[in-house]
Amino acid sequence: MGYLSCKAESAIAAVHNPSKKSEKIHEKNEDLGLPINKKIQHFDYSDLQAATNNFSDQKLLGRGSHGLVYKALLRNGRLVAVKKPSHQNNHHHHSAISAVPENEVENEIDILSKLHSPRLVNLVGFTNTPHQNRLLVVEFMSNGTLYDTLHLSQQPPNWGRRIRLALQTAKAIQTLHSSVPPVIHRDIKSANVLIDRNFNARLGDFGLALRCHVDDYRLLSTPPAGTMGYLDPGYVTPDNLSTKTDVFSFGILLLEMISGRKAIDVSHSPPSIVDWAIPLIRRGKLLSVFDPRIPPPKDPIVRKQLGIIAAKCVRSCKERRPSMNEIVESLSFLTKLVPLRSWNGLGNPCLMVEDVGRPVEVVSSRPKAGGGVDDRKPLSNPRRVYSDLGFRNNLMDLMAGRIENEEDDTMKTKVHRRSRLKNEGSSFRSVVSENKFERNRSVGETSNISSRRCYPVARSKSYAQTTA
Numbered sequence: 001m002g003y004l005s006c007k008a009e010s011a012i013a014a015v016h017n018p019s020k021k022s023e024k025i026h027e028k029n030e031d032l033g034l035p036i037n038k039k040i041q042h043f044d045y046s047d048l049q050a051a052t053n054n055f056s057d058q059k060l061l062g063r064g065s066h067g068l069v070y071k072a073l074l075r076n077g078r079l080v081a082v083k084k085p086s087h088q089n090n091h092h093h094h095s096a097i098s099a100v101p102e103n104e105v106e107n108e109i110d111i112l113s114k115l116h117s118p119r120l121v122n123l124v125g126f127t128n129t130p131h132q133n134r135l136l137v138v139e140f141m142s143n144g145t146l147y148d149t150l151h152l153s154q155q156p157p158n159w160g161r162r163i164r165l166a167l168q169t170a171k172a173i174q175t176l177h178s179s180v181p182p183v184i185h186r187d188i189k190s191a192n193v194l195i196d197r198n199f200n201a202r203l204g205d206f207g208l209a210l211r212c213h214v215d216d217y218r219l220l221s222t223p224p225a226g227t228m229g230y231l232d233p234g235y236v237t238p239d240n241l242s243t244k245t246d247v248f249s250f251g252i253l254l255l256e257m258i259s260g261r262k263a264i265d266v267s268h269s270p271p272s273i274v275d276w277a278i279p280l281i282r283r284g285k286l287l288s289v290f291d292p293r294i295p296p297p298k299d300p301i302v303r304k305q306l307g308i309i310a311a312k313c314v315r316s317c318k319e320r321r322p323s324m325n326e327i328v329e330s331l332s333f334l335t336k337l338v339p340l341r342s343w344n345g346l347g348n349p350c351l352m353v354e355d356v357g358r359p360v361e362v363v364s365s366r367p368k369a370g371g372g373v374d375d376r377k378p379l380s381n382p383r384r385v386y387s388d389l390g391f392r393n394n395l396m397d398l399m400a401g402r403i404e405n406e407e408d409d410t411m412k413t414k415v416h417r418r419s420r421l422k423n424e425g426s427s428f429r430s431v432v433s434e435n436k437f438e439r440n441r442s443v444g445e446t447s448n449i450s451s452r453r454c455y456p457v458a459r460s461k462s463y464a465q466t467t468a
């Protein structure tokens with residue numbers, strides 16, 4: 001797969017007394033995005049075992065669809081994150097859906113070994129163990145995820161910070177789309193945007209990413225996948241995939257940043273952020289969309305432009321969505337209009353008069369930066385779905401039978417999809433309901449059922465068959 005490699009010993013065993021000076025240079029280069037050591041290191045399993053205190057709970061950073069993520073201190077003094085696939089997930093992969101990437105860790109290594117950017121959570125290395133047990137080592141991000149920052153932090157970030165985080169995320173996606181051949185991430189969401197020690201956004205989790213060779217067999221045979229609530233409703237067959245699929249998900253992320261609302265939240269009606277926000281933006285009721293916990297941006301141009309960019313990204317016609325280059329340009333312009341100020345810095349939460357009756361998110365304290373998992377923080381963020389069904393973003397509405405406004409384009413599509421759901425979606429539906437139960441039980445939270453992966457079996461098989 002074309003990895004650069006070096007010997008394990010040179011990678012981790014040689015430095016017993018880390019020099020503070022070289023560590024500083026290392027960190028400085030990292031901040032500047034300079035190539036520190038682009039060589040992908042090969043680790044011994046036992047070294048990572050030691051570096052994570054035998055994968056102890058105290059070192060657990062979080063849990064994803066593929067497995068667990070641990071904080072590790074290498075012998076050279078460098079902090080990294082180690083991704084350990086769980087066997088349970090591997091089992092799901094094989095039994096539930098044949099065309100899901102068999103090993104996301106392998107895919108992530110394949111994609112990241114050819115990329116390096118200050119906007120990405122870059123690859124450090126991996127273990128020499130057999131593929132199914134391979135551990136992935138990536139840069140450690142000490143300030144959690146954008147999801148945590150938006151939904152769990154006691155003090156939500158101010159507009160200067162939000163726009164910069166949005167711009168940095170957009171730049172990360174731009175980097176992927178402009179590489180040759182382009183890389184499509186397929187899982188853009190706030191839980192996959194990590195915040196580094198300088199409070200900059202970095203895009204991570206390349207388990208689903210695909211490199212776009214035209215006519216590539218793999219591309220054309222990989223069924224749609226992503227996270228419910230963020231997934232482009234037009235991405236229903238493998239050949240619908242394009243860079244504009246990521247643009248759609250980025251639009252959802254931007255709406256999340258603007259509103260402070262989760263991509264899907266069943267405590268609201270409609271639960272889908274796009275179905276709630278876009279009609280309001282279209283009707284010019286912008287202030288109703290802005291996060292009620294902080295005052296909206298003072299400058300009306302900023303308010304309007306943020307709404308417009310998000311609305312353009314989630315257009316149903318992918319050709320009419322902007323490119324990431326255009327989005328980066330627009331957001332760069334906005335950063336000039338909004339002062340950065342401090343990270344949170346806006347004092348008390350504030351409810352706007354225009355924001356009628358929307359409950360402010362319940363907040364808990366920020367997760368400890370890498371020092372184990374805060375009990376109050378649910379381990380699960382919005383989880384991926386592997387599906388070929390195109391109605392995911394409206395799924396919750398459909399299940400609840402809430403189709404309220406049929407004048408709108410998107411709503412018409414929804415009605416059409418509702419009949420498809422009746423005929424085709426039973427396995428998908430049942431998995432979702434089960435997961436709702438599971439999540440409520442495990443994290444005691446009822447407001448977001450999008451947080452588990454779903455495995456719709458029947459239809460994905462047909463894709464695998466037709467494209468094989």
Ligand SMILES: Nc1ncnc2c1ncn2[C@@H]1O[C@H](COP(=O)(O)OP(=O)(O)OP(=O)(O)O)[C@@H](O)[C@H]1O
Nearest residue numbers: 061062063064065069081139140141205381383384
């Ligand atoms: N490089 C990292 N540095 C610090 N923490 C990390 C890092 N990568 C992941 N984490 C933590 O581990 C959690 C799980 O990450 P992971 O990428 O496995 O799953 P996810 O993106 O939350 O879910 P999914 O796999 O379903 O997309 C994250 O939410 C984050 O809290």
